[in-house]
Amino acid sequence: EDEITSTLMGPLAFLTPAAIAAFWVAVVHLRNPEYPFPTNAPTRAEMHFWPRKGRIEPDLRVELTWGTHTQILLVEFKWRAPLSGEGQLHDQWEIYLDADEQSRALHLFIGLDTSEATNALNRRDVWQGNLIMRSWFDILTAASTIRTGMGLELQRWTEQVRKCLKLLAVEPFGGFES
Numbered sequence: 001e002d003e004i005t006s007t008l009m010g011p012l013a014f015l016t017p018a019a020i021a022a023f024w025v026a027v028v029h030l031r032n033p034e035y036p037f038p039t040n041a042p043t044r045a046e047m048h049f050w051p052r053k054g055r056i057e058p059d060l061r062v063e064l065t066w067g068t069h070t071q072i073l074l075v076e077f078k079w080r081a082p083l084s085g086e087g088q089l090h091d092q093w094e095i096y097l098d099a100d101e102q103s104r105a106l107h108l109f110i111g112l113d114t115s116e117a118t119n120a121l122n123r124r125d126v127w128q129g130n131l132i133m134r135s136w137f138d139i140l141t142a143a144s145t146i147r148t149g150m151g152l153e154l155q156r157w158t159e160q161v162r163k164c165l166k167l168l169a170v171e172p173f174g175g176f177e178s
Helices: 004-016 017-029 086-094 115-123 136-144 153-168
Strands: 044-049 061-066 067-075 105-111 130-134
Touching: 004 017, 004 067, 004 136, 004 153, 017 061, 017 086, 017 105, 017 130, 017 153, 067 136, 086 105, 086 115, 086 136, 105 115, 105 136, 115 130, 130 136, 136 153
Parallel strands: 067 105, 105 130
Antiparallel strands: 044 061, 061 067
């Protein structure tokens, strides 16, 4: 799981702030276009892998900054593994993030399927609409929707992610051969 996270998402951290923001905005807007993001270019984008606060360690903390506004994306990746206890996502939101951070954060769950996040949400909704559930296939879809501007910078990264996920049997259904 950590190897997949670092292999697929690690290179994204080396791109420009505009490219990093374009990708994460596309992931959020894939099925949630109502989330407001500034339309101007970000002034900063940072990706912190496995940040730790006490015993809580999400897989990724993304900070996208436009002037004085910073949007936090707390990301938990899963690959053929359950959550580390029923409260893993709740603890990340309630303990890892303080109240100020929660007010400007989205919590993303990315897995082969989103059932673990759905179960956590059904047990207790602490996110008030700020839990975003995506599959790895959604990551491919979101990346492929970026066609202009930073899309050109993201094309090489996207192509490598697509090839890697295809090797791991995550790819669009292409129909049946005759």
